[in-house]
Amino acid sequence: MGKLFVALDAGGDMRFIGEVERGAECGCVCVECGGPLVARQGMANDWHFAHEAAQERPECDTAAQRLLRRFVVQHVQGRLGAAGFNLPMVRQDVTLTRSLVHLREEVQWNAQILGDLQWALEEGEGAPVAFARLDTGVDLQVFVRPADAVPSSEPTDTDVARLAFVYRPMPASALRDRRLAEQHLESAGELVWEHHPDTHGYVRAARERLDERGYRIYSNWLSMVDAKRQALADAAAPAAPLFYGPSSPDSPDAAARHACAPGHAPNVNFTFYRLSDQEAWLLYLLERVGPSDWRTAQQKFYALAPYPGPFEGWTQAVPTAVGTVDEPMGIVRLAGFLDAVTYLSRRARVTRSHRNPAAFEGL
Structure with missing residues (x-):
């Protein structure tokens, strides 16, 4: 049981132990039982009130704590x-x-x-x-x-x-x-x-920003994993020519062409995304006109193509913020590479990367 540090004076006001006379001259009573109190203000112990004849009861201590709480509430009120x-x-x-x-x-x-x-x-x-x-x-x-x-x-x-x-x-x-x-x-x-x-909506907007950052981090990690996997595959295979154009060793006509990826640049990687049983896409770099090195070009253009061919509803499957449908060519021209990777990665069930789209058959 705790000590009493507050009590009521004869007028019913709350008094602290240091605000009254010592001993029975304090003139205070217990807030719970109304019994007379004495003020113990010695040198050895903490100053406190005590009932006469030491008749301390737990409910008296509880009532004194409620009185202190009221004092705290009055402080908050002020x-x-x-x-x-x-x-x-x-x-x-x-x-x-x-x-x-x-x-x-x-x-x-x-x-x-x-x-x-x-x-x-x-x-x-x-x-x-x-x-x-x-x-x-x-x-x-x-x-x-x-x-x-x-x-x-x-x-x-x-x-x-x-x-x-x-x-x-x-x-x-x-x-x-x-x-x-x-x-x-x-x-x-x-x-x-x-x-x-x-x-x-401040919290909701923050969660959306974190989701976007998380997807970008995951997508970048996935791209690095694919790049490492492809580097290991390239190390075990003959190097393919990287330059094309009128003066390049291999013209675009001499490079392998894949009908499932209309307009693709020669000798590039294809990234495969399986979104559902009916929906799958190839992401790849589009061919440029004239002599250029697609590795160092300042601006690159990418596309999505439905794989292995157009499926029902493919022209409406990708949001316009990701890309624009080129229905005659059978592709979606992308607004940005990273936005497309973020959109596809968060929905993909299977993701792979390879130079030959035939490697994705059955995935």
Whole structure:
């Protein structure tokens, strides 16, 4: 059972142990049982109140703790009601953990109280002490709890915002008088957002950004794996000519052609993506006109071709943001290589890379 650091005087006001006369002259009574108290203000022990004849009871200690909680609530009431006071920024960590990636982004936004707070000073432990409306369009509940208390397990998807005043429990030295207790709460207490609904979509947008970054990282990793696999295959095979054009050793006509990849540049890799039982694509570099080296060209053009040939609905299968359909040629001309890889990789069941599209048969 804890010691009593607060009591009621003859007028019913709360008094701290250091604010009264020593011994029975303190004139205080227990907030629970109403019995007379003595103020023990010795040199060896912490100052505290005690019942006459040492008739201490657990319910008296509980009642004194409720009185202290009311004092803390009054401190919060004064803090939130101070002129020019602003609530702290709402901050939330958004994380993405998947294979190969662990990404984090902090999202923050401003939320302030509209109008007046409605206080519920007599509510029990764990209950809200105040209610209000925020300018973000949601209702607010304010809580008070010591830092070592476990927050109530409310669902985090509720439409009600939760703000808590969290403070370190007051040591005996801070409970001698009102001034010291106020100083402790001022320095060791802070307002913490426990929950705020994602009313403006900031968290959702952050998750989408992390998803996009995650897919790009995965796609780049997949491309590197394919490149390494192809390098090993190339090391075991005769090198193919890389230059073509009028002055190149092998003209485009002499290079192998594959009907399933219309307009492909000679001697390039094809990347295969199997999205479903009916849908598969080849991604490849398009042929350029005139003498050029496709490895060092400043601008390269890529295409997707349905594999092994056009399937039903292929002209509507790829979003316009990824590429534009060239129906006469039977391909989708890509707006950008990385966007296409990101789009396909996140949906692909099977991905392979090879110089001969015949290697993808049956995949």
